[in-house]
Amino acid sequence: MPGTLKVAQFVITLEVAFGLVGLAITLAGFFSTFEWGILPALAYAAGSTALLGWLLSRWSSRRTFLRWAIIAVHLLTISATILDLALFSTVTWNAVFGAHILTWTVIVLLLLPSAGRWFSESRA
Numbered sequence: 001m002p003g004t005l006k007v008a009q010f011v012i013t014l015e016v017a018f019g020l021v022g023l024a025i026t027l028a029g030f031f032s033t034f035e036w037g038i039l040p041a042l043a044y045a046a047g048s049t050a051l052l053g054w055l056l057s058r059w060s061s062r063r064t065f066l067r068w069a070i071i072a073v074h075l076l077t078i079s080a081t082i083l084d085l086a087l088f089s090t091v092t093w094n095a096v097f098g099a100h101i102l103t104w105t106v107i108v109l110l111l112l113p114s115a116g117r118w119f120s121e122s123r124a
Contacts, residue, residue, distance in 0.1 A: 005118055008109040011102050012056050012070070019049030048077060067119040071110050074103045 001009075023045045030038045055070050078100055085091040097104065109115060 002114040004109050004112055005115055008106050011106050015102055016053045062119050064119050067110055074107050
């Protein structure tokens with residue numbers, strides 16, 4: 001596995017770990033206040049963390065579809081944030097790029113030619 005993909009795999013693992021911590025904090029926030037407005041954030045946090053964890057568990061399959069699915073999930077995460085920020089008129093460069101530096105890193109690393117070659121050589 002190329003070094004760039006090892007870095008991408010580590011960053012995705014870090015994202016899943018941070019997602020689990022965020023999920024625990026969101027759960028604690030919900031159960032301490034029973035504020036029903038927290039539930040959409042809880043569902044989003046649980047869904048995105050579970051999906052990234054599942055895709056990470058499939059990493060060794062080296063399927064081309066997996067590479068594009070990981071990129072799509074990361075783009076969906078950025079799109080959801082931009083939509084949320086646009087609804088509240090708070091879109092800034094820092095909110096789009098600074099808050100998602102790990103997400104952008106994974107996207108760039110998976111779009112490199114070495115990632116394309118590694119994922120196209122599927123181990124069946």
